[in-house]
Structures are given as C-alpha cells and as structure tokens.
Amino acid sequence: MNYESIKGSVAVLISGGVDSAVVVHLLCEAGVKPDLHYIKIGMDGEDSSCTAEEDIELSEATARKYGLKLEVTDLQKEYWEQVVGYAIERIKKGLTPNPDVMCNRLIKFGAFEEKVGCHYDYIATGHYATNVIRDGKMWLGTAKDPVKDQTDFLAQLSYKQLSHTLFPIGHLMKEEVRQIALDAKLPSARRKDSQGICFLGKINYNDFIRRFMGEQEGKIIDIETGKVVGKHKGFWFHTIGQRKGLGLSGGPWFVVKKNIKKNIIFVANGWNTQLQYGHDFRLADFHFITEPLPVQKGEEPMPIQFKVRHVDHFMPGTISLDDEGYHIHSDAPIQGIAPGQFGCIYDADATVCYGSGEIGIYKMKNEG
Numbered sequence: 001m002n003y004e005s006i007k008g009s010v011a012v013l014i015s016g017g018v019d020s021a022v023v024v025h026l027l028c029e030a031g032v033k034p035d036l037h038y039i040k041i042g043m044d045g046e047d048s049s050c051t052a053e054e055d056i057e058l059s060e061a062t063a064r065k066y067g068l069k070l071e072v073t074d075l076q077k078e079y080w081e082q083v084v085g086y087a088i089e090r091i092k093k094g095l096t097p098n099p100d101v102m103c104n105r106l107i108k109f110g111a112f113e114e115k116v117g118c119h120y121d122y123i124a125t126g127h128y129a130t131n132v133i134r135d136g137k138m139w140l141g142t143a144k145d146p147v148k149d150q151t152d153f154l155a156q157l158s159y160k161q162l163s164h165t166l167f168p169i170g171h172l173m174k175e176e177v178r179q180i181a182l183d184a185k186l187p188s189a190r191r192k193d194s195q196g197i198c199f200l201g202k203i204n205y206n207d208f209i210r211r212f213m214g215e216q217e218g219k220i221i222d223i224e225t226g227k228v229v230g231k232h233k234g235f236w237f238h239t240i241g242q243r244k245g246l247g248l249s250g251g252p253w254f255v256v257k258k259n260i261k262k263n264i265i266f267v268a269n270g271w272n273t274q275l276q277y278g279h280d281f282r283l284a285d286f287h288f289i290t291e292p293l294p295v296q297k298g299e300e301p302m303p304i305q306f307k308v309r310h311v312d313h314f315m316p317g318t319i320s321l322d323d324e325g326y327h328i329h330s331d332a333p334i335q336g337i338a339p340g341q342f343g344c345i346y347d348a349d350a351t352v353c354y355g356s357g358e359i360g361i362y363k364m365k366n367e368g
Contacts, residue, residue, distance in 0.1 A: 008121030010034040016055030019126030041079040061187035078111040094260040095340025105156040130170035139352040147312040152344040155356035218263035241336015277333035283357030305350040
C-alpha cells in the first residue's frame with residue numbers, strides 16, 4: 001500500500017517496542033502525521049502486574065521525536081473481564097486457550113475501536129501482516145518474513161476491523177525493521193522483542209493459573225503401560241504436547257491426553273513416540289474474515305496451508321466440509337494438537353488468511 005496516498009486520520013497502536021516505533025517512522029516519512037495510542041492492559045500493583053512504565057516512556061520518546069500526540073487508553077477492566085475471563089473459562093474445561101488472539105479481537109481492535117478507534121479513518125499496528133486487495137475486497141495477507149508472520153494472531157478479526165487497519169511493516173523482514181530503527185535512531189531501536197503471553201508480564205504462567213484454579217493432586221499415567229509414573233498438581237497446569245515441567249525421570253515424556261473428570265494426565269515416553277502426533281483435527285465455530293472458504297459439503301478436499309499454533313512456518317494439508325463441520329488433514333504429522341488452540345487456515349500458497357476456528361480432536365492417535 002502506498003501510504004503517501006492515505007487520505008484521512010491515522011491512529012498508531014504503539015507498544016514501546018521497535019516494530020510499532022518503525023510504523024510511526026514510516027508513516028511520518030510518507031507525510032502522514034498519526035496520533036499515537038498506548039493501550040494499557042496490565043494490572044497495577046500485586047504480583048500479577050505487568051508494569052507499563054518503560055513501554056510508555058519509550059512511546060513518549062518516539063512521540064516527541066516526531067512531534068506527535070500520545071494518549072494512554074486504559075483498558076485494564078475490559079481486558080481482565082473479557083480476555084482473562086475467556087482464558088480461565090477454557091482452562092477449566094481442559095482446553096489450551098490463546099489469549100493473544102482474543103486480545104486482538106476484543107481489545108486492540110474491539111474495546112479500543114469502540115472508545116477511540118472509531119474516531120479515525122485508519123488504525124496502524126506493528127503486526128507482521130499485510131493488506132491484500134482482491135476483487136475490490138480487503139484480505140488479511142501474510143507477512144514477507146514467514147518467521148515473524150503474525151496473521152494467526154489476527155485471524156479472528158472481523159472484516160470491518162480489518163478493512164481500516166494498516167500493517168506498514170508487513171512487507172519487511174525483521175532485520176530490515178531493526179535496521180530502519182537503528183538508522184533513524186529510534187528510542188526503542190535496540191530493545192529486545194517481547195516474549196510470552198501479553199497479560200502475564202513477568203509473572204510465571206503456573207503462578208497465574210494457580211491464583212484462579214488452585215491445586216489438586218492427580219496421577220500421571222504412562223498411556224502405553226497404564227502405570228502411574230508420577231503426580232501433578234492439576235490438569236489445568238498441563239497441555240497436550242507439553243514436554244517440560246512434568247518432573248519425570250527417564251524422559252523425554254510428552255503429555256498426550258487428559259481425563260478432566262478424574263484429573264489424570266496421560267504421557268508417552270521417547271522422542272519418537274507416535275502417540276504425540278496426529279494428522280487430523282476439526283475446527284469449531286470457524287470465523288471467516290473476508291469470504292467463506294470455497295469448499296462445499298461432499299466436495300473433494302481443498303488444498304490449503306495452516307497453523308495450529310504460533311510457529312515460524314506454514315503446514316500443507318487439505319480442508320473438507322461434512323455433517324460435523326470442517327475437517328483438516330495435514331500432509332505431515334503434527335505434534336501436540338491441543339484442543340482450544342486456534343487453527344488458522346490459508347490459501348494453498350499461504351498468501352492470504354481465510355480465518356480461524358477453535359481446534360477439536362478428530363481421529364488422533366492419542367484418542368481413546
């Protein structure tokens with residue numbers, strides 16, 4: 001997209017990181033003078049907080065450098081009611097939620113849009129994605145850098161949300177973004193990329209879960225022998241495909257199944273165990289961004305590429321539609337298909353994203 005041709009007002013969601021700062025730089029270089037907005041979602045005080053002080057300081061420094069206005073929008077209440085509420089509800093059911101996906105849908109492009117974004121013609125972000133126009137419609141396009149591609153985090157956006165969102169760095173490789181920041185002497189140019197779940201900050205994930213779910217001792221059973229090989233403190237601390245944090249000797253051990261009612265974790269031993277792999281899964285409540293998938297019930301499976309978690313590559317497979325919904329078959333075995341995560345569907349050459357749905361188990365080797 002030619003940002004020099006933009007007509008109208010632009011808001012940039014700035015985080016204090018290098019990516020959103022480069023967005024500001026590129027827009028200003030193109031003659032666009034955006035307003036900057038920092039969304040505050042971390043809770044102040046207590047051990048569950050993530051402090052926003054450094055983020056805001058760097059954002060303010062970027063605003064000063066370009067003579068722009070910065071506003072801090074407090075969406076802590078909305079975040080903890082909607083996103084954290086969603087995560088805890090899924091965890092209680094034994095599922096593996098993805099809070100960052102719902103943060104984009106409900107907060108950055110939801111609550112922010114309702115309070116602030118609705119007053120702007122465009123919202124620009126530092127996500128690694130692109131805007132693709134096909135037949136006069138906007139599509140969520142994949143990033144030039146496949147390792148940094150973040151379309152899986154954006155695949156629950158509505159068409160309305162996508163249609164006035166800009167992704168100015170999606171056509172760049174990460175090293176190019178970093179070099180632009182260094183050349184422009186941006187305040188966050190040398191800041192490391194953030195890691196982990198957005199609402200946790202520095203808090204340990206298990207500590208966060210323990211706060212809401214507590215602990216309840218249960219058995220860890222070797223699924224092949226039926227023997228009890230250890231104990232755990234609650235199925236909610238574990239997810240399908242997990243290897244670390246089980247406290248078992250003679251590993252590697254992988255979580256391959258959970259019995260929620262009996263609070264039992266089933267594990268399989270060895271790097272080559274096939275019990276942790278599957279080729280098939282279903283997607284519930286599939287969310288289409290621009291148009292529905294061009295696949296009809298009873299037709300031949302459609303070639304696609306997909307992601308089942310935030311990884312640095314796309315996986316080839318097919319999608320079909322039957323009486324039970326959408327069924328995805330992977331060409332290669334998939335490790336740790338975790339119900340509750342989002343399966344993100346792309347066209348055959350991984351150019352555009354159709355949308356995503358919540359993963360459910362289907363014909364997996366660890367089902368029984």
